[in-house]
Amino acid sequence: MPVARNPFYDGPVSDHFDGLRFHSPSEPPANGLLELAWMNAVKAARYWPTVTPPARFDRPPRRVGGLRISMIGHASLLVQVGGTNLLIDPVYADRLGPVPGTGPRRAQPPGIRFDDLPPIDAILITHNHYDHMDIPAILRLSRRWEPRIIAPLGNDVVIRRHDPGIAVETHDWGERAILSPRLAVHLEPAFHWSGRGVADRRMTLWCSFVLTSPGGGVLYHVGDTAYGDGSIFPRVRARFGRPDVAILPIGAYEPRWFMQGQHVDPPEAVQIMLDCGARRAFGHHWGTFQMTYEAQEAPPLDLARALDDRDMPPDCFRPLGPGMAVELPWR
Template sequence: MNRRILLKTLGLPVIAATSALGWMKAARATNRYYQGPVTDHFDGVRFFLANQPQDKGFLELARWQLGGGRKDWPESFPSPFQDKPPAEVRGLRTALIGHASFLVQVAGLNILIDPVFSERASPVSFAGPKRVNPPGIAYRDLPPIHAVLITHNHYDHLDTGTLGRLWQQHRPKFIAPLGNDAVIRAEHPEIPVETRDWGGSIDLGHGVTAHVEPAYHWSARGINDRRMALWCAYVLTTPAGTIYHIGDTGFGDGKIFHAVRERFGRLRLAHLPIGAYEPRWFMEPQHMNPEDAVKVLRIVEAEQALGHHWGTFRLTNEGVDEPPQELATALQAAEIPDSRFRPLRPGEAWAP
């Protein structure tokens, strides 16, 4: 049985499958997305992090998928919230659309991060992780969008169908880490995308700047493009305070979080992922669990944290509502009030 057929037989989520395809090595001479000089995190073909664990292989993928322990998810897990955001916010307001998709409204700007409005986080419409709740902000209820920030090219974060709709209707500024412009333009050549390396910044106007920061993660859209586009977290410096948004990351050695604290000072708000973490032996290098997320909160000393990346797309083994339960346990152990780190549901908004 060839590997493509075996992947389908195993019934893998598309994202989980691409996370383990270290056994499919593309030719070292080719990077379809980005050509640039060698750096301390780019070898001329692939991006990397120093001391990052080796990519897991096909046998490890099969061990996970055939090893059991996968909790059942309901067909539907509706949120009690449905947000209809205002057209403009002069202070700060942030709302979870679902999974890792946020609408951040600050200083008169409306900023989408990793917007996914499609039914599936997948390259195809008939298979792959299917959402168990609708977007917490209906697409028709979006305010005028000024900027769209993309953290990386996994299908649960970069939805080209949604990006095309946004360009046609809003003409926002698109921001992404290196190489992701080619991913977007492959389907929407009309969309201009500004890219930056880690440590780069882009002025969004109104006193808001987006800073591109490292994350312990990786990238891929298929089986032969692993780590050929960069991935990132964002820090937004704004008149209403500093916002740290992580789309996906492991905890690793924690150095990148200490670096954010040292560079930007104490944060007003942190969007921290708390889901897609089991089994730990497979997921730990790339996805934090709630205990890890609480560690990050303590390092960056954010006044407020909001948990995301759970309860919309089934990607890994934990149950649909386990992340907030484990977050509550981790907060209690760390003696941090529940109110300081809230696990958001789609359509739930927060404002100071």
Template structure:
């Protein structure tokens, strides 16, 4: 078998065919396990739609500001730089338009209200993160640099031949200009677009450093041993703001290796040394079994258990704006 996305020598997280999470719980699930989950599902019922009041972002921000768009899509504005994380403006997180999870919340920023986007941080290739339709729109409008872990650049070039990409392994660093830089960092997750390409493109998070402050974007991740997050804090230092997933975690026997729960999200915040955090990856697409409003409730409880003020880590609703 040949990897269609990345060919390179074996490394600490690549066996020559597939990427993996060294020293962490196994993320692969068998068909039998998938069927066990699906046949025995006790999924909470979500609302069909939750109203969202659109917000109008500034064109340019001198300081550090993050606006939550929905799911894991955020607009990071720092020192004049405009950066999007895993942008999804499509109605469904799916390879097709007629099926798959439909969004419950509209994007808090209308696409035509976006400022000029300088860079996009793409954590991995799952359809609720790498949305080709949105990326094509962004490329036509702004041609931003798309920074992503190894192999995802091949997917981007297939759909956008003249796309500007910067792809790297964990701990790669890229200059964004204006004394800003972005580092790709580890995450405990996996990848697949077709069902035949599991773990053939790399996944990860990012640390964005700018003169106005620093932001950690976790992408999708399980907590596992916590080693990845302690390493991020040790190697890159404390950050001003962390964007950490708090949803899509039930049932735990199936999801724990790949998606952290709110209690683990608090541990990630502490491990990376974030001054403040925003909970993402909840409330927009119904992907797993927990109730829509459960992640913020559990986050509040977890913060109280650690003696942490709620204002330090808030659940990001579409339209939430946080200053660094």
């Protein structure tokens, strides 16, 4: 029986919401369960090692006045900027799946131990896929620090199903939240989708984030995206100016016939950097959970080749592994 009502969001129809489901700006080809089953049946994946310890565990400072980006793993990052501490898509789970003990297993431990986290002021959630929304981690963080939780439309209902009293702010593309007098976060489009089960596909919104400061600082963070028609990336530059930093996904991209409508590959990530005009970029979404077919070490190698093909220096776009941290100026 067809679903006639969205249980997560009942807002007005828009150019990316038809009253039931959300849509990307230009909808990429949607692969379904049959295609996923076929892909898994082929078993062409390059198998990863069971556990690869990170080179280091980061112990971040309590606060920073500039910009510090720390990689926890996969798409989970600690961003310390202008005295504010943000977690983006924090995942501390060992497995990714709807049932405990199922789904891809963590291949690298978190690069920041939970007890080494500084006080968290806000959690930013790009979308509700299990590798980006870890409900137990969100609840644990909420109990410890009561941070603001900011997510795209409909994701408040997803989180409150596990804790009805938790405060979650949701926003549409083009909206913003003021985090401090020195920092705002803007929700911007991505070419992606959402869903945590078989019947809720695209019923909650997904997004990218742009952090801005009154002094002109711009940080562009993309959680998951396909390249699509490429239209959304130059618009970030047009609206906010050239990003000082872009944090872009570089992994989970093989096989391309299946993943191209969901995740960029390293050459497309380089193109996004050029499209938005970012002065430098850092790569995430690789090496922690085996979700697709490429080898664990493939994304950095493919990124290096993509930069070389364009005669771009390797240090302009660096992959971040668990426990790595970079400190940068911030306006």
